Amino acid sequence: xxxxxxxxxxxxxxxxxxxxxxxxxxxxxxxxxxxxxxxxxxxxxxxxxxxxxxxxxxxxxxxxxxxxxxxxxxxxxxxxxxxxxxxxxxxxxxxxxxxxxxxxxxxxxxxxxxxxxxxxxxxxxxxxxxxxxxxxxxxxxxxxxxxxxxxxxxxxxxxxxxxxxxxxxxxxxxxxxxxxxxxxxxxxxxxxxxxxxxxxxxxxxxxxxxxxxxxxxxxxxxxxxxxxxxxxxxxxxxxxxxxxxxxxxxxxxxxxxxxxxxx
Amino acid sequence: xxxxxxxxxxxxxxxxxxxxxxxxxxxxxxxxxxxxxxxxxxxxxxxxxxxxxxxxxxxxxxxxxxxxxxxxxxxxxxxxxxxxxxxxxxxxxxxxxxxxxxxxxxxxxxxxxxxxxxxxxxxxxxxxxxxxxxxxxxxxxxxxxxxxxxxxxxxxxxxxxxxxxxxxxxxxxxxxxxxxxxxxxxxxxxxxxxxxxxxxxxxxxxxxxxxxxxxxxxxxxxxxxxxxxxxxxxxxxxxxxxxxxxxxxxxxxxxxxxxxxxxxxxxxxxx
Numbered sequence: 183x184x185x186x187x188x189x190x191x192x193x194x195x196x197x198x199x200x201x202x203x204x205x206x207x208x209x210x211x212x213x214x215x216x217x218x219x220x221x222x223x224x225x226x227x228x229x230x231x232x233x234x235x236x237x238x239x240x241x242x243x244x245x246x247x248x249x250x251x252x253x254x255x256x257x258x259x260x261x262x263x264x265x266x267x268x269x270x271x272x273x274x275x276x277x278x279x280x281x282x283x284x285x286x287x288x289x290x291x292x293x294x295x296x297x298x299x300x301x302x303x304x305x306x307x308x309x310x311x312x313x314x315x316x317x318x319x320x321x322x323x324x325x326x327x328x329x330x331x332x333x334x335x336x337x338x339x340x341x342x343x344x345x346x347x348x349x350x351x352x353x354x355x356x357x358x359x360x361x362x363x364x365x366x367x368x369x370x371x372x373x374x375x376x377x378x379x380x381x382x383x384x385x386x387x388x389x390x391x392x393x394x395x396x397x398x399x400x401x402x403x404x405x406x407x408x409x410x411x412x413x414x415x416x417x418x419x420x421x422x423x424x425x426x427x428x429x430x431x432x433x434x435x436x437x438x439x440x441x442x443x444x445x
Numbered sequence: 446x447x448x449x450x451x452x453x454x455x456x457x458x459x460x461x462x463x464x465x466x467x468x469x470x471x472x473x474x475x476x477x478x479x480x481x482x483x484x485x486x487x488x489x490x491x492x493x494x495x496x497x498x499x500x501x502x503x504x505x506x507x508x509x510x511x512x513x514x515x516x517x518x519x520x521x522x523x524x525x526x527x528x529x530x531x532x533x534x535x536x537x538x539x540x541x542x543x544x545x546x547x548x549x550x551x552x553x554x555x556x557x558x559x560x561x562x563x564x565x566x567x568x569x570x571x572x573x574x575x576x577x578x579x580x581x582x583x584x585x586x587x588x589x590x591x592x593x594x595x596x597x598x599x600x601x602x603x604x605x606x607x608x609x610x611x612x613x614x615x616x617x618x619x620x621x622x623x624x625x626x627x628x629x630x631x632x633x634x635x636x637x638x639x640x641x642x643x644x645x646x647x648x649x650x651x652x653x654x655x656x657x658x659x660x661x662x663x664x665x666x667x668x669x670x671x672x673x674x675x676x677x678x679x680x681x682x683x684x685x686x687x688x689x690x691x692x693x694x695x696x697x698x699x700x701x702x703x704x705x706x707x708x709x710x711x712x713x714x715x716x
Contacts, residue, residue, distance in 0.1 A: 262615055265615075286615050
């Protein structure tokens, strides 16, 4: 199994009317090794979501190359190697939670992958009692958990998560981080995780990529050497705080740089 | 199955019998009483404008068989035209929502068809197709076609982008996306259109019957016959049946909607 993400020299420019243009990604290089958890953090407009969409094959770079497990993103999608968790749960409102997370099995069937037992997976995610309910009948945190289960259900080699917890409250968010780590521990996938929360990035990641805007680019890569599993207790340790401070410093650098360019 | 829906939630007896509460039915009953009194007063002072309600009732009772037979003819035309118009619109909506070029070709023609008064087309169709069922089905079909086409083509494209992206990264085919995602999520839009075209189908059938002066059956024909003989009570007897038919069709569509769209958010807070 290989789920290595390799991004080389990727550039993406948006035309923004009146002859203007916005460089969302400028010569971005990034390698995410198989089975690692990498977060991308940065101020808004730094191109982190564009990067994720490009890896998902939802957007084509203007220059450079992206491979997922040695394949183009489109081929990787065709082989059902990718799982996407967007910012909103994006569940289908007319299907029960169980049917929602089972639908990926029915599409693109030619590519028969070994799929998880969805009932079992839902129970592990704490959704066993609500799996026959409609999305509108469960809380936002539960909906987002269902979206994660849906993505994990196909045992994807690569999981792409675009600020999946940003709409949730602090407590729900921490609980979901823990469950995400549990699921990831069991099902092992390469994860590219977009976030704007420093503590979330430190807790989840093997490595944090810091990006800066105008033009969108990578300014720092920080390895997080904290032991796993990373339970609630870890959040209070000095090592954890030291990493938080480090990331915050580097982020501040990215902010200042952006402002200096803008003024 | 996508369209096989989950059992209806919280259908409590409290909700089922809510309509028995006077606050639910009393306002309507009072309103009907006021309107009935006004009608009777009008009929008393201007007998050439309005027939007394009693006369209408008597006409209906005397010729019950005649009115039932004609009502069934009109209803059959209405439902037939409704089925044809809705089915064609549904298929075309899928085509125009999937293929941009088809949309550019078809939608302007549909709009032109819609702004052309159907009352004006009906006589031409009678000339072309005679006094049988064909022109009635065509007129009714045309009148039902446009609202369904517009709403469905909107509904099929109203899927939130994140949903489409999730399934795009699994390489769901266009057909799969259409069947599992676009069609079910367009159902609320379809029902919004059906609420309009179910009652409208009766209008289509009657307009076609009125245009075909020689046709022998249907409530539209009954109306033109009765009015040519100055039988005002008979005219209103047919009109009353048409009003009931339209209301029944609206009731059917409402019940269907309640059954199929219980998941939809505008239904969640429905009283």
